[in-house]
Amino acid sequence: MNAPVAEQKKPIGPAAPLTSIPPDLVSVQDYERYARAHIDPAVFEYIYGGGADEISLCRNRRAFDELMIYPRVLRDLTQGSTHLRLLQEDFRHPILLAPVAFQKMVHPGGESALAQAASLLEAGMIVSTLASEPLEDIARQTQSPRWFQLYFQQSRDFTMQLVRRAKLAGYSKLVVTVDAPLHGIRNRAQRAGFVLPEDVTAINLNDRPELPRRVLNPSQSIVFQGMMSEAPTWEDIRWLVEKSEMPVILKGILHPQDAVAAKAIGVAGVIVSNHGGRTLDTVPSAMDVIRTVRATVGPGYPVLLDGGVQRGTDVFKAIAMGADAVLIGRPQVYALAVAGALGVAHMLRVLREELEVAMSLAGTATLADITPDMLFRGVN
Ligand SMILES: Cc1cc2nc3c(=O)[nH]c(=O)nc-3n(C[C@H](O)[C@H](O)[C@H](O)COP(=O)(O)O)c2cc1C
Numbered sequence: 001m002n003a004p005v006a007e008q009k010k011p012i013g014p015a016a017p018l019t020s021i022p023p024d025l026v027s028v029q030d031y032e033r034y035a036r037a038h039i040d041p042a043v044f045e046y047i048y049g050g051g052a053d054e055i056s057l058c059r060n061r062r063a064f065d066e067l068m069i070y071p072r073v074l075r076d077l078t079q080g081s082t083h084l085r086l087l088q089e090d091f092r093h094p095i096l097l098a099p100v101a102f103q104k105m106v107h108p109g110g111e112s113a114l115a116q117a118a119s120l121l122e123a124g125m126i127v128s129t130l131a132s133e134p135l136e137d138i139a140r141q142t143q144s145p146r147w148f149q150l151y152f153q154q155s156r157d158f159t160m161q162l163v164r165r166a167k168l169a170g171y172s173k174l175v176v177t178v179d180a181p182l183h184g185i186r187n188r189a190q191r192a193g194f195v196l197p198e199d200v201t202a203i204n205l206n207d208r209p210e211l212p213r214r215v216l217n218p219s220q221s222i223v224f225q226g227m228m229s230e231a232p233t234w235e236d237i238r239w240l241v242e243k244s245e246m247p248v249i250l251k252g253i254l255h256p257q258d259a260v261a262a263k264a265i266g267v268a269g270v271i272v273s274n275h276g277g278r279t280l281d282t283v284p285s286a287m288d289v290i291r292t293v294r295a296t297v298g299p300g301y302p303v304l305l306d307g308g309v310q311r312g313t314d315v316f317k318a319i320a321m322g323a324d325a326v327l328i329g330r331p332q333v334y335a336l337a338v339a340g341a342l343g344v345a346h347m348l349r350v351l352r353e354e355l356e357v358a359m360s361l362a363g364t365a366t367l368a369d370i371t372p373d374m375l376f377r378g379v380n
Pocket residue numbers: 046047048060098099100101128129130149177251273274275276277278306307308309327328329330331
């Protein structure tokens with residue numbers, strides 16, 4: 001008699017988060033590999049993907065891979081440290097969590113779990129306007145520096161309301177994202193049929209006032225006269241710098257002249273970024289332009305960088321090119337999905353230790369020692 005055929009199991013959605021770190025999960029890239037099993041496929045594509053043909057997304061990695069470190073030997077490194085003093089705050093290391101929207105999409109612990117990991121690993125954290133938990137709850141979970149990422153709202157009053165809430169909750173800086181007044185062309189997410197799950201919302205915008213919709217006539221553009229009519233301009237940044245009690249940082253700068261313009265109106269620092277290759281495609285990566293930005297704004301002006309940072313050697317290279325610190329975007333989401341706060345803490349520790357190893361093997365005891373001549377250009 002034939003044995004009964006085992007009932008075929010239907011796929012039941014993403015695997016549950018792990019409660020311990022498997023021995024073969026040893027690098028940031030490993031988190032991406034594991035994350036595919038722990039995230040709904042359409043959500044994964046949305047997170048992983050970039051704009052249009054993903055030329056900028058690919059460029060972000062290539063810019064790091066094409067750079068080589070030029071190590072020095074036999075130096076005394078016993079006093080070595082990754083300590084950073086930036087904008088009147090102390091950081092144990094120069095690796096911050098980038099603002100990433102809707103983290104509850106991948107783990108019920110959401111942004112709070114990320115904040116716990118940031119606290120444990122003494123990593124700075126930037127919380128998105130589009131966080132899926134109240135900004136106050138997230139802030140309570142970390143002792144490390146926390147900054148609030150602001151998307152300008154249609155109403156200035158409501159924008160100021162968010163700013164005041166952030167200040168009250170203990171955020172020390174405002175990071176205004178300026179490179180995404182509208183979504184880029186996100187073909188990968190479109191093809192995957194991505195939609196925001198119903199139970200995940202931008203909860204901090206719940207009180208947003210309903211403003212009358214602009215009515216366009218047929219000769220007007222939905223983009224220019226529609227969406228872009230709400231987008232902030234330099235005038236709004238000037239206004240915010242004046243009104244905000246917190247220093248303002250601009251995120252999403254690529255052109256050195258925009259960094260100069262920011263500095264000129266009292267912006268406290270810039271984050272050189274192409275938004276993880278998710279907005280305008282075919283723009284350069286932050287690593288392509290960071291040297292020019294640094295040279296243009298001069299030493300001492302805070303310049304951070306993100307896009308494609310996946311290794312301690314990447315952090316090293318970014319600093320050698322003139323960045324003060326780097327932000328980590330997608331890897332935090334993957335680590336959160338794979339193992340919650342434990343995963344994010346582990347991922348941050350891996351990166352921090354990789355940076356320490358890179359510094360040691362390159363002969364640099366402090367971040368200040370990581371100078372442009374630590375990179376090999378073939379003609380050094
Ligand atoms: C899923 C996702 C959501 C993001 N949401 C935001 C956001 O709400 N605000 C923002 O300023 N940047 C946002 N970013 C961009 C990141 O802050 C960061 O610039 C980028 O991810 C860095 O590149 P990386 O992912 O290669 O590290 C998001 C990025 C991803 C992948």
